[in-house]
Amino acid sequence: MxxxxxxxxxxxxxxxxxxxxxxxxxxxxxxxxxxxxxxxxxxxxxxxxxxxxxxxxxxxxxxxxxxxxxxxxxxxxxxxxFAPKVIEGDKTDPPRGAMTIEAAGALELPVMGRIAAGVPIEAISEVSHHVAVPGSMVSGRSEHYALEVKGDSMIEAGINDGDVVVIRSQGTADNGDIVVALVEGHEATLKRFYRRNGMIALEAANPAYETRLLRDDQVKVQGRLVGLIRSY
Missing domain, CATH: 1.10.10.10 (Winged helix-like DNA-binding domain superfamily/Winged helix DNA-binding domain)
Incomplete structure (x- = not known):
């Protein structure tokens, strides 16, 4: 009880x-x-x-x-x-509850380079390779893509350096969503999204990083996190 x-x-x-x-x-x-x-x-x-x-x-x-x-x-x-949203990479025996790619029906997504979970890095838009993910992770007609995480600013959200995040392409976000944000047209970062007093707050999940407050016209949402592939 x-x-x-x-x-x-x-x-x-x-x-x-x-x-x-x-x-x-x-x-x-x-x-x-x-x-x-x-x-x-x-x-x-x-x-x-x-x-x-x-x-x-x-x-x-x-x-x-x-x-x-x-x-x-x-x-x-x-x-x-957690299984429908996370798959385990580079493991022979995934933990109980983790979904294998074979069990879900694999789909291939383009990996569009790296995304900063830390200080924003220059936006990358070229496909570096492809990754297989369960079909249940990308259900629906929305477009999806993947990015390799660089940095540790989202570590308290369970997103580690080297993990691959699966992103649903969309231009809007709700408060608390983890998003790919394009900052001032050339820097891309992975952060939690909030609207605060007419500003956009990009918040890390690591107390070592400060929240960035930006004007609405300085931030463009490029997608929302819908899953991740853990790296070992």
């Missing part, structure tokens, strides 16, 4: 992973549950892990895998786990 707070946290993690393909940061969990400090989140995470609902992935900052959901969340039609 889960406590109310444990249930709220598990549902929040599940919804964020279904939406973004990556787990929320501890700060986002704290704010969502209206807790005063991250220590309360640590206790809830530990309790969920001890009860077998989640698993923390070794050597991954804030990386969490949902192992199962309680019946109350299953009844809501909740999706069980």
């Amino acid at each position: 889960l406590t109310r707070k444990q249930m709220e946290l598990l549902e929040f993690i599940q919804k964020r992973m279904a939406k973004d393909g990556v787990p929320p940061s501890f700060d986002e969990m704290k704010d969502a549950l209206d807790l005063r400090s991250k220590s309360g989140i640590h206790r809830l995470i530990t309790a969920l892990e001890e009860r077998g609902f989640i698993r923390r992935l070794a050597h991954r900052a804030r990386a969490i895998e949902i192992v199962k959901l309680p019946e109350a969340l299953e009844a809501k039609g909740a999706r069980t786990g």
Whole structure:
């Protein structure tokens, strides 16, 4: 039996992973549950892990895998786990809950070079190679492409240097979306997107990086994160 707070946290993690393909940061969990400090989140995470609902992935900052959901969340039609949005690269035996490419029906996406998860780098628009991803990750008619991550500014969102992110091409974003943002027409970066007091905030998931505040005309959204391929 889960406590109310444990249930709220598990549902929040599940919804964020279904939406973004990556787990929320501890700060986002704290704010969502209206807790005063991250220590309360640590206790809830530990309790969920001890009860077998989640698993923390070794050597991954804030990386969490949902192992199962309680019946109350299953009844809501909740999706069980991180698998539909993340595939594991360079591993013989993926962890339980991870979807293999073969199991999902592979599609090839162009890898359009590297994207900075740190200081913005010059935008790259040429295809360097292709990568196979599960068809479920790119469902629908929208165009998709992939980018290799360079840097550690999104590490608390479970996005590491060398990972490949899958992006749905779109020109708009909602607050909290992880997006590919083109800054002043020539720099591309991967950040969380927010509108604040008439400005655009590009927020890192690493306290070592400051949030960038830019005018609306300085930022062009080029796509939203829908999944990632973990690199080992």
